[in-house]
Amino acid sequence: SKGAAEYRVGEQRKIRYLLLDRDQARQKVAVPATDIQRYYNDNIQQYQTPEQVRARHIHLNTGGKDEAAVRKQAEGLLAQIKGGADFAALAQKVSEDEGSKTNGGDLGFFGRGRMVPEFENAAFSMEPGQVSDLVKSQFGFHIIKVEEKRAATTQTLDEVRPQIQQTLTMQIADQQITDRAQQLEDRLEQPADLATVASELGVMVQESGFFQREDPVPGLGAAPQVSDEAFRLNDGEVSNALTSPRGPVFITVTERKDPYVPPLVEVRGPVREDLIRTRATDLS
Numbered sequence: 201s202k203g204a205a206e207y208r209v210g211e212q213r214k215i216r217y218l219l220l221d222r223d224q225a226r227q228k229v230a231v232p233a234t235d236i237q238r239y240y241n242d243n244i245q246q247y248q249t250p251e252q253v254r255a256r257h258i259h260l261n262t263g264g265k266d267e268a269a270v271r272k273q274a275e276g277l278l279a280q281i282k283g284g285a286d287f288a289a290l291a292q293k294v295s296e297d298e299g300s301k302t303n304g305g306d307l308g309f310f311g312r313g314r315m316v317p318e319f320e321n322a323a324f325s326m327e328p329g330q331v332s333d334l335v336k337s338q339f340g341f342h343i344i345k346v347e348e349k350r351a352a353t354t355q356t357l358d359e360v361r362p363q364i365q366q367t368l369t370m371q372i373a374d375q376q377i378t379d380r381a382q383q384l385e386d387r388l389e390q391p392a393d394l395a396t397v398a399s400e401l402g403v404m405v406q407e408s409g410f411f412q413r414e415d416p417v418p419g420l421g422a423a424p425q426v427s428d429e430a431f432r433l434n435d436g437e438v439s440n441a442l443t444s445p446r447g448p449v450f451i452t453v454t455e456r457k458d459p460y461v462p463p464l465v466e467v468r469g470p471v472r473e474d475l476i477r478t479r480a481t482d483l484s
Contacts, residue, residue: 209462212410213430214455217420218394219406220381222447225373236364240357247355250312254348255323256287256305259297262340274334274341281331287345296340309350319344381441381448388438391452410457421445 240247258277262270277294281287288304295301312320318337322344326332332344384397398405409418413431416422423444433439433453441448 207461209460210412210414211431211459212412212457213453214410214457215408215417215426215430215451216391216394216405216454217408217426217449217451218388218398218403219420219444219446220377220401220441220448221403222373222377225377225447226369229369229372229376231365231368231372235368236361237357239364239368240360244354247360249350249353251324251352252309252311252350253323253346254309255307256291256345256347257297257300257307257319258287258291258295258305258343259339260294260341261296270341271334274343278331278334278343281343281345287331305345306347309348377447381450384450385440388450390436391438393438394450394452407454410455417444420449423449426451 258274260270260274260277277290280290288306291305292301295305297305300307312324314320315323316337316339318335319342322332322335322342323346326344326346328346328348330346332342335342335344387393387397394405406419408420411417411427411430413427415427417426417430420426421444423442425442426444426449429439429442430451430453433451435453437452439451441450443449
């Protein structure tokens, strides 16, 4: 069975803290309509979808082969298609592009810049239902059939206004509380200053429960910077602005608790589980 030391509770601290709450700051921000318009204009590319085309192709490779013979084979296939042969069925049978062959040569939708220039120029210059003449590229010969086209689109300002507003609200609020935290650093010299500043800001100084260095900080969450500082500060000192999940925070230590081994009543659950586990291991 485990020795008592294994159930030992480490050193603990309790803090008082002044939080500059990020969520509250965001609720008070009003974003000017002109800023939303400017952001939209500056980032217009984010809201644009370029023209796209969906095409099938039959590809015949010329690498290491007699190019004239491959051309002749490609011309024969083109003649079959112009004569009414099923493009997808033919692609499945003869195309040498392994990636698209099983889908009847279907390449899905693509924008400019994805295919080699000769292929792209042909695909974007055709209308849905059209079949190209032979297209020669560094990879061989292609016969291309355009299935669908999507015109370039731009989302309107009204469509994206809510997301721009949210982005700018967060930027403005975060900047405001970062600036505020810097201004307050010089004024928070001793614990009593926390209450003075809090009343000016219309907020409360809050108190945490006890926590160990590795624990989340009660009321603030997982805040390693706050924990480290709580275990470093001397009595009567106030920290600089520290990072927490809820926003910048200033702390002072109010109580300390040395490591201790709790009385059996506090650890009965864990002890009992460990005993059962040990006994089960012994039996097996």
